[in-house]
Amino acid sequence: MSTGQRRIVRALVDTHGRTYADEAGIRLRDTPQPLYRLLVLSHLLSARIRGSIAVATARALYDAGLRDPRRMAAADWQERVDALGRGGYRRYDERTATQLGEAAALLTERWGGDLRRLRKEAGGDLDRERRLLREFPGVGPTGVDIFLREAQLVWPEAGPTLDPKALQGARRLGLPSDPDRLLDLAGKTEPAVLAAALVRAAVDEGVAEDTLERAG
Template sequence: MVSSTNSASSGDYEDEISSPIQSVISEFGQLPLAGTTVANQSHLDASPDTLLAMVLDVIVKSRPISHNLTQKTINHLLDEGYHHIDILATTTWEERTKVLEEGGYNRYREQCATYLGSLSDIVVNKYGMSRSIGNAFAPYYDGMLRYGLLDGDLNNLLQSAHGDREEVRTLMKEFKGVGDLGVELFFNNVQSVWPSIAPFLDSRSLQTAEEIGIGGDLNAIYGALGKEPEQMSLLANGLSTVRLEKKKV
């Protein structure tokens, strides 16, 4: 881990690593969910749909399957509208399995279909309107769900965690299929819209940063990026590309 001893040396170090950081971002940096129907190439916001898409992304990518295949699968899930909680929550296990199979996600499709069902239950019941409707409305739950009157907003997860990264980590691991790796991948992306998570690089990207001369001082890296959370997300995804595709910087 690289550290600085005073503000002057910290500034010098930020200048030193700025060039390789900008090379990674300019050549390989991508916004979260790049290439999908959800992504806006200029900006993302913390909408419920965007956040749910980010969780779908990490559930799919947490399994030991090729990067290209998982990307194809997440594209198909989003094309089918699964990042809209009112759509995901009304799917059956069989429907989810079929959509995953159509996306090419064959080896773990049945397990993943179960995970997606559990995800929708938690998002609706813990982070949606149903948190406050009470037992008096229970007989009307199915009808409310059918007509899109129940929602789910993962911004409520951040609020429940009081904006604390480690509390968010604990709550994220309540989603089946999301382990330590999945949380790290989620943090790579969500810091772009939840600034309290920044600065963050997943452990494998941090190792890549050290290998290509950027070093492992997150605060210095963040300083070199002007403490811009979206830039940190671009760097994290760029470093992942460097590692996965064995790119030269």
């Protein structure tokens, strides 16, 4: 395994190794509110919109008090639209406002507002977790990938994993597209942090260029 590839991974992680949850101000723990906020963030990030806008919108929803499923479901549609707009999420605001309300109602009614109960229902079966997560309106395969990519920090059965978008970033950097080789290159780096950094390289050519320049 080349020293050059290790330098690239180190430069990437050192400069861009920050999870999206952390950027959105979510102190991720295996407790109801952080997990719910991660679900909302994953929903927002899965749309064809800049990650920075999705992160800003997740913060705007939190600042508006829509920080748990009960409050999200109780808010009226216009309140959700306005919060989305303040975050810059205007292209999809009306549809997303509806989906967020429906998803919050489903989480509240079926799992008591607690994603840990969804996890318990899945019984440690990751494929089952994926299927259950996809029941939330607006959360498709990409949204599930994003959620589990970050949730692996607190849900061990979800990792270690690098999703397809992370592997796309690896290819852009000239790194192996085999997850095991990438994890080996990253050493003790948390897989969720490595995955987030690789995703940033996938979606932002500037990140990839900066990383390669730093790696020399």
